[in-house]
Amino acid sequence: MHDPHVILKVISKFLVPFIALFAFYVQFHGDFGPGGGFQAGVILASAVILYALIFGLEAAKKAFPPSWVRIGMSSGVLLYGGTGVLTWILGGDFLSYGVLAHDPAHGQHYGIIAVELGVLCSVTTVMIAIFYAFGSRQPEVDEDNW
């Protein structure tokens, strides 16, 4: 039996890592230009979604288990809020990144990176959660009905 979607599968296998890489480019570019955690999160999630579309939901759930999704959603928020709590512990106002380093400008830098990572984490997992929730609702499309 030969696989009817061999081209799709091979090409998307090539694409998935590049999409993920691009997501991280957008993520870290957000520090000084257009981009940031939200956009990067959507792009990163789209890599998983593409994988799920081509290889099926079950394969995607093996690659990115739903238990990660739940933990990721919360830990993103906690990473964001935790940065604020850290600034409290260091004696500043909530989310005043200036206290994170000796030089306030560096502190702002570290703070925004931590916060954006939190956003990335939450947005990616929420996007995947939505896709999993809708994808699980109906039976998989039959091979002949593509």
Place this chain on the structure above:
Amino acid sequence: MSSMSLFPQWIFEQGPAFLIVLPLLMGAVTAILPNRSMAWWVTFFVTLICTYTAFGLFQHIYFDGFLLYTMGGWAPPHGISLIVDGLSAPILLLISVMAMLTVIYALPSSISEIEPKKRAPFYAAFLICFAGLMGMVITGDAFNVFVFLEVSSISTYVLVAMGAARDRRSLAAAYNYLIMGSIGATFFVIGLGFLFMETGTLNMAEMSAILSELNGGTRVSKVGYGFIIVGLGLKIAMFPLHTWLPRAYAYAPTKITIFLASTATKAAIYLLLRFTFTVFDPSFDYIAVMLKYLIMGAAIVGMVLASFQAIFQSDVRRVLAYSSVAQVGYILLGIGIATSSGLAAGYLHLLNHAIIKGCLFISVGAFWYRFGITRVSDFSGLFKTMPLTMGAFTLGGLSLVGVPFTAGFVSKVKLILAAAEQEMWWAVLVIVFSSVLAIVYIGRIIIVAYFGSPPKINGSTFIKNEAPFMMLFPMWVLGLMSIAIGVNAFGIGDGFVSASEIAASVLLGGRG
């Protein structure tokens, strides 16, 4: 000043942000807790700590004036500021106390209402809803209001839908609420867009300064105000926009009904006050017209029609839900009068109604918990089977009607005096008439419960089956609270009255 030492100094410096951050972060933690019973403990301690913090801030503003907190150290108007003043502090305290009492009630009721697997997410959604409501009240940034409004609304839709384990109709109710709530939030944000167009800022204090400089602004800000009123009206359940409320209250899990009835609409009314009186100004001609005709008109019609609707409901939760719409009418009437005594009366009724409705909904929840009943006809003989719960229900009911020596009486008399001051005799008449209708819809339930006989079970007529302590405690706290306000025990009544007067003075100029 000696009482100030009860609170660490840190609370006065960082408390405003702490009130939002603690429930929000603990909500995220609760969602991934492995141990299910721990979720309740976490939620309980979060609400306890928030109550303590809110109480500290409440005292602080009376001794030292209002608090301004700059998020991330960015000064307004560019950064987001949080404001605790005489207007927001009582509502913050109210929301956290009601959240704490609801959580106490929730421990026994969750056993029968929420599947074990869903309890941790349930408490997580509850905490996030709580954080959203606190955020709505505390923030001094208009767009931030919208964000927190959505945070609290979206978690509320989820919470209402969780009633599906008990009653599938809650899904339809939640969906209906979702549509209406989203329309409301959209209208609100469109209104903010217009305001931003006019003033170029989102900071409320800055907005207010620019608007009064422009003497009310052009048609843009008028349209903006219209959108904001409709958007908030949906959230408040102002009379013609209240259709989502009875179903959402009736089919949500009982503890969510308690929490929503005593906090969610109140926070939205707070926003209405905040926008109408401190961002805009009642001296602008269009605001005066809106207050006089739209808000007061909706209030009057709602007070009478919703009371009539309450009389004809067969489900007790729907009776109380329609009664909530009518009571919102009282509050809006006070706001519409727009004098300092009218605003104080409306604000006082807002606080009192939250306490009264909390008490009533907790006792109805206890009836449901013990016997699975919510219909008026099923209340027959409840005074004999659940005397303590029915006693609390009666206290709440009397207070809702406005019998002397109860909280309802105090605020209704103040409202009548405020209307009489302006020689609005028709308003006095409507208040009295609507109270008579309240006697009918509450009296109907109480008569059945007192004079009916309990149903026969296996030939024996009398079984006493009192609610568990965890339910009796919050309902009697609220019931006795309403009496304490009515008879001014321990100065509680005076405390509430002076809190409402300070709030009114904040609204009519100058931060107090």
